[in-house]
Amino acid sequence: MNSSLSLLSHGVVLRAIARVVFLEAVRGRLLWLVIAILIIGLGLAEFTADVAITESEQIVRGLLGSWLRASAVFVMALFVVTSMVRDFNDKGTELILSLPIPRGVYLFGRLAGYSGVAAVMALLCVLFLLLYVPVDQALIWSLSLLCELILIVALAVLCLLTLNHTTLGMSAVMGFYLLARAMGAIELIGQNPLLDLSSVSQQVINSLLTGLAYLLPDLYHFTLSQWLIYEDATPQVLLPILGQSFIYVVLLCAASLFDLQRKVL
Amino acid sequence: MATPVRSLASVTTRVWLLLVLGLAGQLLWHRANPNLTARFEPLPAPPSIAGLRLAALGDEPLLARLMMLWLQAFDTQPGISVPLKNLDYQRVSGWLAAGLTLDPRTQYPLLAATRIYAAVSDQARVRVMLDFIYRSFLQAPNQRWRWLAEASIIARHRLHDRELAKRYALALTRRANGPGVPSWARDMSVLLLADSNEFEAAFALTAQLIKTGRITDPHEIAFLEKQLDALRSKSARPKKKD
Numbered sequence: 001m002n003s004s005l006s007l008l009s010h011g012v013v014l015r016a017i018a019r020v021v022f023l024e025a026v027r028g029r030l031l032w033l034v035i036a037i038l039i040i041g042l043g044l045a046e047f048t049a050d051v052a053i054t055e056s057e058q059i060v061r062g063l064l065g066s067w068l069r070a071s072a073v074f075v076m077a078l079f080v081v082t083s084m085v086r087d088f089n090d091k092g093t094e095l096i097l098s099l100p101i102p103r104g105v106y107l108f109g110r111l112a113g114y115s116g117v118a119a120v121m122a123l124l125c126v127l128f129l130l131l132y133v134p135v136d137q138a139l140i141w142s143l144s145l146l147c148e149l150i151l152i153v154a155l156a157v158l159c160l161l162t163l164n165h166t167t168l169g170m171s172a173v174m175g176f177y178l179l180a181r182a183m184g185a186i187e188l189i190g191q192n193p194l195l196d197l198s199s200v201s202q203q204v205i206n207s208l209l210t211g212l213a214y215l216l217p218d219l220y221h222f223t224l225s226q227w228l229i230y231e232d233a234t235p236q237v238l239l240p241i242l243g244q245s246f247i248y249v250v251l252l253c254a255a256s257l258f259d260l261q262r263k264v265l
Numbered sequence: 266m267a268t269p270v271r272s273l274a275s276v277t278t279r280v281w282l283l284l285v286l287g288l289a290g291q292l293l294w295h296r297a298n299p300n301l302t303a304r305f306e307p308l309p310a311p312p313s314i315a316g317l318r319l320a321a322l323g324d325e326p327l328l329a330r331l332m333m334l335w336l337q338a339f340d341t342q343p344g345i346s347v348p349l350k351n352l353d354y355q356r357v358s359g360w361l362a363a364g365l366t367l368d369p370r371t372q373y374p375l376l377a378a379t380r381i382y383a384a385v386s387d388q389a390r391v392r393v394m395l396d397f398i399y400r401s402f403l404q405a406p407n408q409r410w411r412w413l414a415e416a417s418i419i420a421r422h423r424l425h426d427r428e429l430a431k432r433y434a435l436a437l438t439r440r441a442n443g444p445g446v447p448s449w450a451r452d453m454s455v456l457l458l459a460d461s462n463e464f465e466a467a468f469a470l471t472a473q474l475i476k477t478g479r480i481t482d483p484h485e486i487a488f489l490e491k492q493l494d495a496l497r498s499k500s501a502r503p504k505k506k507d
Contacts, residue, residue: 048331048334051334051337051338052330052333052334052337052373052484053337053376053377053380053381053484053485053488054372054373054376054482054484054485054488055330055371055372055373055482055485056482056483056484056485057482058330059327059330059331059334062324062326062327062330063327063331065327066324066327178322181322181323182319182322182323184323185315185318185319185321185322185323186319188315188318189315189318189319219323220322220323221323222323224323224324225324225326225327226324226325226326226327229326229327229330230326230370
């Protein structure tokens with residue numbers, strides 16, 4: 001009975017934290033900013049495609065998709081980083097953690113709130129994409145984007161719990177993101193048959209790159225513009241993306257909990 | 266509620282002086298510097314495919330298309346317009362090949378090669394483009410047959426090289442034999458080698474491509490119509506013997 005009551009109260013607190021985070025996004029006009037960025041992306045894509053002599057529709061779709069993805073990731077990361085830093089500085093974190101609730105409730109409440117904002121962002125992207133692509137392609141692409149955003153949210157929370165600084169946190173998140181996206185190409189470069197793979201230095205570099213690839217999520221398979229350009233994505237492409245997202249979010253949550261439980265607050 | 270501000274009188278004389286001096290300094294500095302003059306920048310060599318793949322961050326088809334837009338606009342530099350014949354065509358060919366390597370399904374580099382870069386009077390440059398089209402065709406004959414058909418028309422009527430046109434037409438017949446290639450395309454060699462002028466051959470090819478739904482992009486149709494109009498007026502002038 002006591003454990004059921006405490007679970008219920010933890011659920012109430014978790015939902016309350018998530019709701020506060022979501023309201024922060026709404027009252028900070030974050031979603032209006034996102035809409036403005038989407039409109040700019042639309043104009044940019046149409047303008048660029050206007051100078052093309054062929055494949056103009058493909059260019060609009062590809063450019064719009066790329067812009068939506070990059071903007072959503074950047075805005076989401078910036079929101080999480082600034083929100084967490086503000087909460088630390090306003091002692092909101094200390095207030096919550098002084099309550100008799102597990103630290104994980106605070107962490108998962110925050111993650112749930114940020115994920116809700118990410119879901120709204122992905123939904124806005126779908127609405128814009130429906131102007132150019134069929135519903136099934138827009139949904140597949142947007143689900144992949146949602147997985148990517150949730151990964152970024154979990155990563156940004158971990159970076160802030162560790163670094164507790166806006167500039168450092170944002171740099172770490174963006175650096176990680178770009179490296180994870182470029183990792184596929186980096187691995188291919190390392191396997192170039194023209195390279196002298198017998199040299200010690202090359203072997204060390206290749207080993208380091210392989211090790212790094214093991215530790216990074218394969219974001220180079222997520223939310224591809226190619227799906228929008230050729231409209232040939234099938235629901236099966238989402239399976240490895242969902243799998244990778246689940247595993248990596250669990251890893252990031254575990255690391256965040258590890259850090260949070262070691263903090264003296 | 267607006268943030269309250271003090272009056273202008275509260276700003277000290279020193280700050281006013283600094284502001285005026287700074288603005289005057291900037292205006293004088295800009296006037297003293299020489300005016301910018303438009304300068305031709307040569308086309309750079311294309312980066313390695315590995316570098317382009319790295320820059321693409323997984324979005325290679327999009328990068329291929331953006332590269333084509335950049336290359337297409339390269340002849341219009343700030344302040345000057347560069348004639349196509351001033352471009353290094355080996356480098357142009359390199360950029361077009363890079364685009365195809367990044368995204369083998371795109372047709373943009375081949376359209377640019379056929380309709381933009383091969384539309385120059387310099388025969389050596391035209392041959393560079395036709396060679397690029399032929400090599401690209403050999404990599405994917407069933408997807409790129411249309412471009413070799415156009416290259417064959419160019420070889421026949423613009424370069425007046427019957428042997429080259431025949432070589433392309435026969436390659437088209439022998440290699441473009443996949444299920445997606447229409448029979449009239451394989452028989453194109455007959456049309457290409459017939460005694461017709463460039464406009465008639467190009468018109469026949471383009472009409473078939475539009476009729477069979479191979480060309481649907483409105484930008485491309487408008488671009489091709491413009492090209493056909495130019496060819497029509499050119500072919501109305503007295504014919505040149507081969």
